[in-house]
Amino acid sequence: MRHTKYLVDSEWLEQNLDNPQVVIVDCRFQLADPNWGRSQYRASHIQGAYYLNLDRDLSSEVQLHGGRHPLPNMDVLTHKFASLGIIQQETLVVAYDDSRFAFAARLWWLLRYLGHDRVVLLDGGWQDWLKRNYPVNNAIPEAKSGNFSPQPHGDWLADINMVKASQSKERVTIIDSRDRDRYLGLTEPIDPIAGSIAGAVNSPWKQVSNELGYLQPLEIQQQLWQDYRSAEEIIVYCGSGVTACVNLFSLALAGVQNTKLYAGGWSDWCSYLN
Numbered sequence: 001m002r003h004t005k006y007l008v009d010s011e012w013l014e015q016n017l018d019n020p021q022v023v024i025v026d027c028r029f030q031l032a033d034p035n036w037g038r039s040q041y042r043a044s045h046i047q048g049a050y051y052l053n054l055d056r057d058l059s060s061e062v063q064l065h066g067g068r069h070p071l072p073n074m075d076v077l078t079h080k081f082a083s084l085g086i087i088q089q090e091t092l093v094v095a096y097d098d099s100r101f102a103f104a105a106r107l108w109w110l111l112r113y114l115g116h117d118r119v120v121l122l123d124g125g126w127q128d129w130l131k132r133n134y135p136v137n138n139a140i141p142e143a144k145s146g147n148f149s150p151q152p153h154g155d156w157l158a159d160i161n162m163v164k165a166s167q168s169k170e171r172v173t174i175i176d177s178r179d180r181d182r183y184l185g186l187t188e189p190i191d192p193i194a195g196s197i198a199g200a201v202n203s204p205w206k207q208v209s210n211e212l213g214y215l216q217p218l219e220i221q222q223q224l225w226q227d228y229r230s231a232e233e234i235i236v237y238c239g240s241g242v243t244a245c246v247n248l249f250s251l252a253l254a255g256v257q258n259t260k261l262y263a264g265g266w267s268d269w270c271s272y273l274n
């Protein structure tokens with residue numbers, strides 16, 4: 001049974017389904033079908049879990065600039081967190097998806113950005129829960145009254161101007177979290193322009209887990225970032241600030257704290273290149 005600062009396993013969660021100090025959040029989502037995750041949740045989910053949608057809950061409306069998944073309005077998000085029964089720095093939030101932490105990590109980062117450190121990811125996600133035949137249902141839990149008072153870490157964010165200024169700084173590392181072919185500009189399935197930010201290095205987010213969705217051992221997490229530990233600052237981006245959070249999760253696991261999220265990512269960057 002595993003319960004750490006950043007991760008829990010299905011066995012631990014199954015034994016804490018009735019724990020009033022635990023709130024479970026289903027983050028399943030598909031970029032190609034934004035309604036898919038909610039429909040899957042309505043069909044079946046971990047007993048007692050709430051649902052948060054990447055587009056509707058964990059992002060705000062797309063504008064000309066700012067990327068495909070701009071960060072959500074923090075006042076609105078704060079009310080949503082409270083409606084799940086989250087009490088600031090008391091409730092343990094367990095986030096899961098079925099996409100190797102891709103969407104659950106966005107929630108993990110947002111909660112911590114707003115000052116709530118008591119949030120973990122479910123190792124193996126939805127697939128592991130099903131494999132173990134642990135309790136699922138399609139009941140939608142009622143809204144609750146939590147107490148969430150955000151304390152944003154403004155210095156955890158980087159915008160396009162900060163990234164541009166950092167390109168000439170030797171002690172700042174810019175990390176592209178996308179698959180290598182997208183980083184190299186060999187393919188671009190989503191954004192209108194292929195390529196990457198000049199000077200960025202590539203560390204694909206999928207390296208953080210294995211193909212079954214289980215977190216790689218701590219030694220591997222540390223190895224991923226060994227070359228960048230001497231950086232004064234690490235700016236992490238992806239296509240739109242979502243899967244970059246998986247790398248930020250890994251960096252935190254490895255004990256690297258001097259990190260920022262360029263939330264707009266490549267989709268914001270290339271919006272200025274047209």
